[in-house]
Amino acid sequence: MQSEFLYDTARKWFFLIPPIFGPLQFFIDAPFGRFAPSNDSILVLDGIKSWIIMELFSPISFITALYRGPWAASLSAVSTPQVILTSLFIIHYLNRAIISPLRTPSRSKSHIAMPIFAIMFNIVNGALMGTYLASPTASAFLAGAFSRPSFWAGTILWAFGFMGNILHDEVLLNIRRKSKAKGKRNENKLGKEHYAIPHGYLYRYISYPNYFCEWLEWFGYALAAAPLPAFISLTETMRTVQPPWLFFWAEVWFMISRAYRGHQWYHKNFPEYPKERKAVVPFIF
Numbered sequence: 711m712q713s714e715f716l717y718d719t720a721r722k723w724f725f726l727i728p729p730i731f732g733p734l735q736f737f738i739d740a741p742f743g744r745f746a747p748s749n750d751s752i753l754v755l756d757g758i759k760s761w762i763i764m765e766l767f768s769p770i771s772f773i774t775a776l777y778r779g780p781w782a783a784s785l786s787a788v789s790t791p792q793v794i795l796t797s798l799f800i801i802h803y804l805n806r807a808i809i810s811p812l813r814t815p816s817r818s819k820s821h822i823a824m825p826i827f828a829i830m831f832n833i834v835n836g837a838l839m840g841t842y843l844a845s846p847t848a849s850a851f852l853a854g855a856f857s858r859p860s861f862w863a864g865t866i867l868w869a870f871g872f873m874g875n876i877l878h879d880e881v882l883l884n885i886r887r888k889s890k891a892k893g894k895r896n897e898n899k900l901g902k903e904h905y906a907i908p909h910g911y912l913y914r915y916i917s918y919p920n921y922f923c924e925w926l927e928w929f930g931y932a933l934a935a936a937p938l939p940a941f942i943s944l945t946e947t948m949r950t951v952q953p954p955w956l957f958f959w960a961e962v963w964f965m966i967s968r969a970y971r972g973h974q975w976y977h978k979n980f981p982e983y984p985k986e987r988k989a990v991v992p993f994i995f
Contacts, residue, residue: 732963757817771836867930
């Protein structure tokens with residue numbers, strides 16, 4: 711019962727915290743990437759190593775909660791839809807935590823505050839997601855998943871978002887590879903990495919298509935994995951919202967402000983930056 715109480719409490723706070731703290735990043739630059747500190751300090755960490763470590767916490771927490779949480783699942787009792795959704799989560803983080811950073815030729819350093827906050831987020835989010843997938847709520851909802859169009863639509867959206875994320879990250883990696891091959895340093899002197907204007911695919915319309923595709927990915931996952939929350943009242947929404955929707959909710963709140971600040975940075979540092987591009991949502995924002 712105590713574990714279930716902690717789970718419900720964590721769900722409610724995971725709903726409340728993002729809209730409180732996410733908008734702060736409209737005014738404060740998160741100290742990583744193009745906004746990474748340029749000075750050497752024991753508080754400034756290697757970008758690739760810190761990224762791998764902080765992102766690995768999510769799948770570890772997820773698997774631990776799935777098999778050791780309050781509704782720990784036995785391998786024989788897990789349904790096929792649960793296996794599929796578990797696999798999608800692990801595939802995402804296999805790419806995000808290991809494959810992608812190891813393919814990155816270089817990455818800007820990060821202030822230690824960013825990995826610390828990311829580890830906290832990933833532990834809680836991974837635990838919530840794993841606990842949910844093993845819960846009676848998920849088991850009941852997913853019992854008829856294969857006959858539900860939303861499950862297949864959500865899974866397809868996840869796949870498009872996942873592939874789109876990789877595709878647009880590859881555009882950025884190619885910029886980094888070419889600059890490294892030419893021996894370039896960051897022309898803007900805001901760190902040690904070289905930045906240029908990305909082109910192609912959704913970069914024609916927005917500055918952060920990798921963010922947009924990740925939102926598409928986790929919206930699809932939530933659509934497939936969990937019932938929609940009730941929107942009768944705030945209290946009822948908090949009571950009924952499930953972790954897959956909370957993950958999507960948190961990502962939008964925390965990433966939209968970073969996309970906006972990065973979009974402004976592009977315009978400030980590249981006078982020729984396309985004026986018609988939006989920040990993160992095509993034609994809208």
